[in-house]
Amino acid sequence: MSALTQTPTFSDVRQAIVCYLIDNIGSPSISISEVSHTVRRMLPLCELTDWELRDLIAQSAIDAGFAIEVDPQDPAVEA
Numbered sequence: 441m442s443a444l445t446q447t448p449t450f451s452d453v454r455q456a457i458v459c460y461l462i463d464n465i466g467s468p469s470i471s472i473s474e475v476s477h478t479v480r481r482m483l484p485l486c487e488l489t490d491w492e493l494r495d496l497i498a499q500s501a502i503d504a505g506f507a508i509e510v511d512p513q514d515p516a517v518e519a
Contacts, residue, residue, distance in 0.1 A: 448483040453493070456482050457500045469507035472497050 448456075456479045464470060475497045480486060486493065501508050 447485045447487055450488075453479060453483060453486055453488060453496065454500065457497055458504075461501060461504050461506065467506070469509050470497075470501050471509045471511060472501075473509075473511040475501075 457475060460475050460478055461470065472494050476490065476493055479493060479497070488496065498508050
């Protein structure tokens with residue numbers, strides 16, 4: 441089975457998030473929506489729900505010292 445058709449593991453998703461954070465280390469904050477879209481493009485077979493992915497992104501960003509931005513226009517964010 442090729443790497444593109446394999447379902448990514450939780451560790452793969454976490455690594456993609458950490459790579460994004462490292463690439464943006466100079467920014468004081470990150471957009472949950474932007475990171476989510478980036479991870480979905482990198483790992484299209486990711487089986488985490490939007491809520492699970494956003495929670496993992498938020499936890500990872502906070503642990504790394506980033507402030508987080510939530511896009512109120514994002515359909516996954518409750519009004």
